[in-house]
Amino acid sequence: MIKSFFDSNNIEYKENISLKKYNTYRLDTKCSYLVFPKTCNELILLLKELKKEKIPYLVLGNGSNIIFSMPTYTGVIIKLDYLNKVTYKDNTVTAEAGYSLIKLAMDTVEKGLSGLEFAAAIPGCVGASTAMNAGAYNSDISNVIESVKILTPDYKIINKSKEELSFSYRDSFLKQNKDYIVLSTTFKLLPGDKETMLNQIKERREKRIASQPLDMPSAGSVFRNPEGMYAGALIEAAKLKGYCIGDAMISEKHANFIVNKGNATGKEIIKLIEKIQKEVKDNYHIDLKLEQIIIE
Numbered sequence: 630m631i632k633s634f635f636d637s638n639n640i641e642y643k644e645n646i647s648l649k650k651y652n653t654y655r656l657d658t659k660c661s662y663l664v665f666p667k668t669c670n671e672l673i674l675l676l677k678e679l680k681k682e683k684i685p686y687l688v689l690g691n692g693s694n695i696i697f698s699m700p701t702y703t704g705v706i707i708k709l710d711y712l713n714k715v716t717y718k719d720n721t722v723t724a725e726a727g728y729s730l731i732k733l734a735m736d737t738v739e740k741g742l743s744g745l746e747f748a749a750a751i752p753g754c755v756g757a758s759t760a761m762n763a764g765a766y767n768s769d770i771s772n773v774i775e776s777v778k779i780l781t782p783d784y785k786i787i788n789k790s791k792e793e794l795s796f797s798y799r800d801s802f803l804k805q806n807k808d809y810i811v812l813s814t815t816f817k818l819l820p821g822d823k824e825t826m827l828n829q830i831k832e833r834r835e836k837r838i839a840s841q842p843l844d845m846p847s848a849g850s851v852f853r854n855p856e857g858m859y860a861g862a863l864i865e866a867a868k869l870k871g872y873c874i875g876d877a878m879i880s881e882k883h884a885n886f887i888v889n890k891g892n893a894t895g896k897e898i899i900k901l902i903e904k905i906q907k908e909v910k911d912n913y914h915i916d917l918k919l920e921q922i923i924i925e
């Protein structure tokens with residue numbers, strides 16, 4: 630039924646596929662339909678149909694902060710890859726949701742604009758990273774956001790200023806309200822010295838390569854850092870580095886990373902998360918809060 634809707638409306642989709650290359654843990658979850666709306670109007674048309682047919686959906690960015698918990702995702706996965714335009718006006722830049730955050734950080738630095746250097750190694754898309762308030766080095770995306778264009782659950786396109794979106798550490802109104810979809814984000818940047826920015830990015834990249842297991846599939850930091858502490862240090866102190874459940878392993882290189890040694894499943898990763906939470910709670914009386922998002 631939904632397939633004939635895609636066909637009759639000329640909506641691009643893939644059918645019965647593995648999501649392995651669409652999530653950075655490389656979990657081999659299957660889904661019936663992966664859909665690529667070409668425009669915002671097509672996205673609205675699609676969402677209306679899914680609502681009418683009571684079909685659940687997930688808007689997926691680069692899959693770099695999620696854990697597919699099941700062998701099959703039963704709804705429709707929407708990818709906004711075609712929403713990828715970027716426009717510049719003086720020191721502001723507007724990027725559509727599907728654009729790569731790393732690319733945007735590098736583009737803006739190339740143009741001598743400063744503010745997004747911190748994001749030069751965050752492998753997400755602009756839309757999801759806005760909702761997640763992605764950040765690093767004591768900076769985050771909300772620091773440089775001017776406004777966000779959003780599709781509301783009743784299909785209105787609205788602009789919200791940063792102040793209206795309740796941004797906080799890795800959190801926002803948009804993360805809490807999944808039926809609001811980021812269409813584009815406008816960033817207010819400042820003039821900066823290109824060479825200085827490039828050197829800083831290079832230095833930070835080298836540090837990441839030295840300290841993080843970037844050669845293995847993961848979804849970055851598993852837990853938020855508790856106030857004044859590092860989640861990785863607590864996990865390491867609990868002697869959990871290298872601990873495995875199936876092919877899911879607590880990285881030997883950085884304890885706040887879980888890596889996929891080959892054929893890990895979402896269930897194994899979730900069991901490992903629960904094990905870490907229990908050990909850290911038993912040993913240090915601290916509740917570690919998950920940064921990654923579990924997709925049911």
Ligand SMILES: Cc1cc2nc3c(=O)[nH]c(=O)nc-3n(C[C@H](O)[C@H](O)[C@H](O)COP(=O)(O)OP(=O)(O)OC[C@H]3O[C@@H](n4cnc5c(N)ncnc54)[C@H](O)[C@@H]3O)c2cc1C
Pocket residue numbers: 653687688689690691692693694695709726750751752753754755756757758759760761762763764765803809810811812843847848849850922
């Ligand atoms: C090696 C590595 C290093 C990382 N380092 C960092 C880091 O330094 N700092 C940091 O903050 N994160 C880091 N991350 C995590 C991750 O890259 C960020 O959270 C990123 O912002 C997620 O973007 P994504 O496009 O991959 O989102 P996804 O994982 O695809 O989605 C995340 C959530 O956003 C929702 N979403 C997707 N698109 C939209 C949209 N258009 N509108 C509203 N919601 C949407 C999804 O439904 C999902 O709930 C790292 C990950 C890896 C693998």
